[in-house]
Amino acid sequence: MLRSELPDLHFGTLNHCLWQAEQAECTRHLPEAERGAPLIGACQPARCRNSAVTAAHAPIWLAEQHDLTERLRDRRLLAARRAALRARLDDIKPITTALTQDL
Numbered sequence: 001m002l003r004s005e006l007p008d009l010h011f012g013t014l015n016h017c018l019w020q021a022e023q024a025e026c027t028r029h030l031p032e033a034e035r036g037a038p039l040i041g042a043c044q045p046a047r048c049r050n051s052a053v054t055a056a057h058a059p060i061w062l063a064e065q066h067d068l069t070e071r072l073r074d075r076r077l078l079a080a081r082r083a084a085l086r087a088r089l090d091d092i093k094p095i096t097t098a099l100t101q102d103l
C-alpha cells in the first residue's frame with residue numbers, strides 16, 4: 001500500500017526519502033535536467049522536506065548527537081573544527097529533540 005501511495009519512496013538508514021524533485025535539497029545545485037532522482041550521497045536529512053525520520057532511525061541520530069557532544073568537549077579543538085561540529089550538532093538537534101519528545 002505504501003508503495004502505491006508513494007511510488008518514489010526510498011528507504012534509508014538515516015531517513016526515508018519521499019522524493020518530490022521540486023523539494024529536494026540534494027539536487028538543488030544540479031542543472032534542472034539532472035534532477036531526476038535523489039542523490040543519496042548528498043542527502044540532507046535534517047533540512048529536506050522529502051526527509052522522513054522515524055523512530056526506527058532514532059538510535060543512529062542519538063548516537064551521532066552523543067558523539068558530537070563528546071567531541072566538542074575536547075578543549076584542544078581548532079576553532080574551525082569546533083564550529084563545524086557545532087553546526088552539525090545544531091543541524092541534527094531538531095531531529096533528536098523530536099525523536100525523544102514522547103519518550
Ligand code: SF4
Nearest residue numbers: 017026038043044048
Ligand atoms: S536530500 Fe535526502 S530526503 Fe531530500 S530528496 Fe535528497 S535524498 Fe531525498
